[in-house]
Amino acid sequence: MKPNRIFVKMIFSYLPIFYSVVVIIFVVSTVLIHESSQKQTLKTKQALANHAVAILEQTFKSIDGSVINEIDQNEDLRKYLYTKDRFEKYYYANKVSDAFNALVVNNKWINSVYLYSIADETVISSSISTRVEAFGDEAFIRALSSDTFPVGWTNKREYKELEYDRLVSVFSIVKPFPLFTAEKGYIVVNVNVGTVQQLLNEMTNSDVGSLNLYDKEGLPLFGEQGKDMLLVRSDYLGWSVGTSIGQSGSLAWASTISMWWIVFGLCAVLMGTLAIIFISFKQSKPIEEISRQILSYVDQAFGKKKKDRNDDFKFIQSALQHLIKDSSQSKQHLKENINFRRQQLFQELMNADDANARPRWSQELHELGHSGDYDAISIFVIEIDNYSVFSSRYVERDQDLMKFAISCVVKEVFEAEGVEVWTNWMNQQQAASIAFLGREHLQTLSDCWRELQSWIGQNLKLTVTLGVTETLENADHLHVSFHKALNALDYKSVYGSNAVIAYENIDAKGQGEVFEHLLVIRSIGHSFREGDPKWSSTLDELIGTMRERSYSRTNISNLLQYLVYQLYKDISGLPLQGEDPIKRLNEAADAVETIEDIEGPFKAALEELAERIYAFRGKQSNKSIVYEAKAYIEDHYDDPDLSLSMLGEKFEIHSSYLSRLFKEEFNENFVDMLARVRIERAKALLENSNDTLQEIAAKVGYTHYFSFSRVFKKLEKMPVSQYRKMMDSQSDHLS
Known part of the structure; x- marks a missing residue:
């Protein structure tokens, strides 16, 4: 060189x-x-x-x-x-x-x-x-x-x-x-x-x-x-x-x-040139030494000098790329093999029980890359809260990215405390983690869980619930701890979302049998159909019982499904318009993860259905009222005092609401209907009587002939006097 x-x-x-x-x-x-x-x-x-x-x-x-x-x-x-x-x-x-x-x-x-x-x-x-x-x-x-x-x-x-x-x-x-x-x-x-x-x-x-x-x-x-x-x-x-x-x-x-600025600029350019020359000379020394060593190694490896070395940087780059590529491939193969075997470990933990449990979990951990230098093992399960909302808000690619971020933050939080942790996603909603602890980490374990939840909430804008259990001194009963942590999450409905649920803190002594609530659910369905608001307080009492007795998520889901079934039977005969109400209730029941979800979205769906039933009943009642009002108009059209306010007082309904009912049912407001009925009666009198126009106006409810004449011309497109002449000429022609 x-x-x-x-x-x-x-x-x-x-x-x-x-x-x-x-x-x-x-x-x-x-x-x-x-x-x-x-x-x-x-x-x-x-x-x-x-x-x-x-x-x-x-x-x-x-x-x-x-x-x-x-x-x-x-x-x-x-x-x-x-x-x-x-x-x-x-x-x-x-x-x-x-x-x-x-x-x-x-x-x-x-x-x-x-x-x-x-x-x-x-x-x-x-x-x-x-x-x-x-x-x-x-x-x-x-x-x-x-x-x-x-x-x-x-x-x-x-x-x-x-x-x-x-x-x-x-x-x-x-x-x-x-x-x-x-x-x-x-x-x-x-x-x-x-x-x-x-x-x-x-x-x-x-x-x-x-x-x-x-x-x-x-x-x-x-x-x-x-x-x-x-x-x-x-x-x-x-x-x-x-x-x-x-x-x-x-x-x-x-x-x-100023001329001084020009001199200053030239001096700055000169100093910059000298600085570049000095720095380049200083930086080229180690690069030249590296190049010399690489070339020397290549010459020794091949036994002769390589040709085409005019571009030293290209030669160095090529040599380094080959070294890095070989090293990366070796590490990647090893990592993929270990990651695959760790995934198998978590699947075996999920499927294992006391009858077919593997007796040598410690040896399995050692083969997967753990040295065995730990004082305790903690296994916990992470579950994404409100998963139905999560899956509807993000596409599959973004969901995978979120889960990858959760896996990374678990590793960062625990490794910051000097704890090695393995994490694997068991299904779309749950991930399991194994943490290898020293004695100094036993007191900070709960802090790590809280820090994990805090980071996810602040940065990913979602919450997770952790199912945990007591630590193990060895790995012989690792599968038992895994199932305990998994079962702890079944009580998220009672303890709520964004919580750390310890299996040992669950009190299941007062659960009783869920079948004793079937009569209560039937009474809720009956009150719901009859429009009795008592159904809401009865449902609140049932929710309070679920919370008091710490029902598991499985039991709560069964009760909600029976409630939806009972409502289906009670309201199936009602011809409700619009979206299928039972479908909406089923979707709300499936999305329930905590008792707060019952008090929130599920009860809101019930209240919306109750309003639809109430509106349906009110519509049926109002339909009969508006037809009675129409009949009253046809019988009392000759009353000069007949008005919308008078009809409202008679049928005990607000006049503006009665006017809207006329428009919805007959596509005609009250004033137009009354005018049409009066003019039809007037036409009959014009054809079959010799009464004067003023007398006919009074007989059909008009106190002023001018008003009668104006309305008649508006509806019949001709003056009332012309209409009478037309009727008289037709009568003479027939005779």
Whole structure:
């Protein structure tokens, strides 16, 4: 083997990965810094645009307020527009011009202010007074007179006072005089667009970006349009302020990376490279030594050097895999053989009795891998509680997984105390375990059982009951202890689920014969059929006797099966609808494992059946009542006071329940039935009598003819008068 060959391979394996990770981290960091800078820039631009909009709104609202204040409080302006005296008008014109000049001087934003008088078509500004025809803004004034009065501030427009003046870009606001009527004229205030642009330029730095202004239609007013990061719209002005980023601002994120951070990063990469080289050199030494020993062994075993050794790692891997595979197969064969023989041992314990018991259980244990170094043996049986629920909740694969987990936790709990334990599943519900104990473990045995139950309850969400018996000093009577532990589980019905039942604690002296309860069970069946609630208390007394006398699971099962049989005989003649009640009771009886199961699911099934019988009897009784009520309607339809409440009182039944019975039995409610009976009687009177319509309405129970006519038309699809005419014409035709 070439010296340091493995070291070189490790270097060229780790360094490319290390450098790739460094590059990825650098790229990701650069992207994150750039995105963070962009987000910060966007927040700054947002704040700048909001600030610019706030200043514009504040300024233009101030101008708007000044004009309104001038209109409201300037008496010279009012007198100028309302006076008819030529000299006074000239005097007040000068006053108004001075007031406008004060507005322009005191507010740097205002470019000009002028008043247009509708009556004499004159214009007064801060500097001139002239006819509208000679005024430079005549077109705008004429537009005001043609019902195109602007709302709020206008978009950018061109303005001049005299024909020879230079055009100025302005924003204008027009206020009528008086306010809301424009009866006398208009006041127009113009703000220079250049002043607004100068304000926005002062708020920004060209290297960082600029503020751009757009009018109400979104058309650009000034600035670098089309490069806006965001737009902020003014609800008052209708304009939008956009912000764009400058050339230096787009690279501002790069300035956040200090040169010291770059130096630090390069130093970290260099130190990482040196660390990889050092660690690779250190780790390659033992691998090289192992490789040398394996190659030396192979050369000695084959007597010559093997070819094709360019890939040292592959050769080492192949050699180790063969060794591990051979070792694992040997251990697996041994383990399978021992596990199979242990399963046979448990089956022999189950089938053994005193007559055919094997005399040398100790030798059998020794042959199965136990050294015989123990002071006592404990055998116990684990039973899954509520197995019917367990088997219905989990599929077979999950059930096997749960049982495997129980076997593993038994081993872990006992081996944690230094106790060897063997476990094997005897059937689908029960597993048997043999624990080999030292004297120091006798006091902790019960703690191990409780810990086992606690772990299963918390992690597997199910409970188990343990049947146990006293420990043995030797294995001669191992089969006897096994049967005692198994018999202890037969009393789980009394001691309950999730319990540890010791065979020696079972008191079976007062059990008596179960046949003495047959008459009690028959009385329960009779009371059940007759609807006497006494059956429930009698069943409770029977359950109390079972608990008091500690009946085994077998005896309790026999009593429940006889109870189900007696109920079957007593209720078999009842035509109950729906699910077979006896099938439900049989399923509940089969699922009973403890007396609590009788008091719970089994009794609940009985109560559900009792409610079905009660409902059946009530339905039969109510059926006769509803037919009596129908007959009463047919006999007393002419009673105007006949109502559902009256029938309820007569037959002693709630009116709403009686209405529901009508609907269920006849598919017709009380009101419709009464109306139908009355109209049928009315039709008979219309055909066979000469009574007036009002008399017929009264004879069938209607106090008002209008009600009778409305109901008749609704049911017969024609007015009652038309029906009588039709009957009279048929009678004349027959005669």
